[in-house]
Amino acid sequence: MRVIVVGAGVVGTLHAWHALERGHQVVQIEREAEARGASLRNFGQIWVSGRAGGEELDTALRARELWEEIGARVPGLGFRGCGSLTPLRNEREIAVAEAALARDDA
Structure with missing residues (x-):
């Protein structure tokens, strides 16, 4: 050990x-x-959204699965796989969000 x-x-x-x-x-x-x-x-956020398709997204999805497994075994951990809310404060942030939504893999 x-x-x-x-x-x-x-x-x-x-x-x-x-x-x-x-x-x-x-x-x-x-x-x-x-x-x-x-x-x-x-x-402690495990982000899947906004990942490029392919290896990057596959890796993010696998990480999320691992954290969900750990969360099931450690109830006090507080894992919640329920999404997120991202406030947009200005035009530049809105433009970034719109560009992400326009992607084929959004």
């Missing part, structure tokens, strides 16, 4: 989960006493 040290946040947590599943001990660290950086800015 190895001791594996991983960072916090979505990616570090998924690495920690898989290491534990393989029988390793895991130490998960955060840079500061409170969640900051990627742990705070990302809010």
